[in-house]
Amino acid sequence: MAEIVIKNVAKSFGSFKALHSVDMTISNQEFMVLLGASGCGKTTLLRIIAGLETPTQGEVWIGGRRVDHLPPRQRGIAMVFQNYAVFPHLTVFENIAFGLRMQKMDKAEVERRVTRTAELMHIEQLLKRYSGQLSGGQRQRVAVARALAMEPDVILMDEPLSNLDALLRLEMRAELKGVLADSKTTTIYVTHDQVEAMSLADRISVMNGGRIVQSDSPVEVYRNPAARFVGSFIGNPPMNFMEAKRTGTGRWRVGGIEIDGPQADRGTLEFAIRPEDVTRAEAGFAATARVVEPLGAHTLVTCEVGGKPFRAIIDSDDPIAPGDTMTLAPQPARVRWFDPETQTAISA
Known part of the structure; x- marks a missing residue:
């Protein structure tokens, strides 16, 4: 042994x-x-x-x-x-x-x-x-x-x-x-x-x-x-992080949309999602493509969401060019939440 x-x-x-x-x-x-x-x-x-x-x-x-x-x-x-x-x-x-x-x-x-x-x-x-x-x-x-x-x-x-x-x-x-x-x-x-x-x-x-x-x-x-560090270190590209603010209805406002989240006892959290866990959809984050990088089967798109950088991995058959606008929907089961003070994960 x-x-x-x-x-x-x-x-x-x-x-x-x-x-x-x-x-x-x-x-x-x-x-x-x-x-x-x-x-x-x-x-x-x-x-x-x-x-x-x-x-x-x-x-x-x-x-x-x-x-x-x-x-x-x-x-x-x-x-x-x-x-x-x-x-x-x-x-x-x-x-x-x-x-x-x-x-x-x-x-x-x-x-x-x-x-x-x-x-x-x-x-x-x-x-x-x-x-x-x-x-x-x-x-x-x-x-x-x-x-x-x-x-x-x-x-x-x-x-x-x-x-x-x-x-x-x-x-x-x-x-x-x-x-x-x-x-x-x-x-x-x-x-x-x-x-x-x-x-x-x-x-x-x-x-x-x-x-x-x-x-x-x-x-x-x-x-x-x-912890937030793990999400930012593991993954290439790493997770996207955005500020989330509690709304009057108990939901969270992130990137211009409202979504369900933890019942945390504070007004601000950090929302996190991996680039491959968002999809193009009719409802979601309003994004503008800034850099498009073909990777073979997939395309890495660096966008702007709410004035901040946001990365998305989409199918290479889905055409996109710098300057194009699109709507990106996060997969709810893949969303993670972090306490901005302790930098540790919070259960949804």
Whole structure:
């Protein structure tokens, strides 16, 4: 069992507080993604779990054992870095075998593990090559194979695909998900790329300002953001936000129309809707198209609603040009509401 428990972990660098009392549990064999913008604390948290940073306060438990006082080699982990960290003077075989030989493992067992993990990562034909003869994608496969060969309880990955081109990232994402599921290894994966997070994760922990803002399944994080930050960070393009004012009838006035909403005990809320959750209709927001971006099956239209920018994704067969006016109706079930003071979600 390789459940990871983070208890009240904080980290300060001088007067700067990188992490604020983080609590989280990653289940055995779960693929957890830490997602957030640069500087949010995700890599610091990963390095604390790995033993490369010491927490200012708090505890780290792996497999029921407290490890925050142990060096990295005694934590039962392997790590894959952004820059691959593949040794250029060694062959692919020697790179994968490096950690195993450091443990003075039997030669036959080393060969078995290297061969097995090379086959898993589809690099068995490269075992005799040096890393300087490999492409970026091949070097990344070697780095992952080296980690898997250790048969660790936990694999930690720090933006491992960020140096690859878009097509190769797509290919590697699919491979990683399958290989790590087969290995039955608990995985923590750090990224700022929400597409990676959504496609890989069993669960996403969205971080901001050294705190975990929401930890949930990819679908739940996307459809039901717990905070305004999550709605604005997840999604490309992100959610639309508009001010909503309570009317005398108890409804809410948004973008020039009245709609039903929460029975909140205040006069102003924030209305939110994703660009794909509005449709052209006879009644709704009066919008003027400003920028039209064809995206293949769909068209992204940046409009003006009530003098403010508003994005809508419409079918590419539906003709629209800059300057055109249209009426956009929000799907009621997809509307979300936020408290403008606390920035947290409010149930409708």
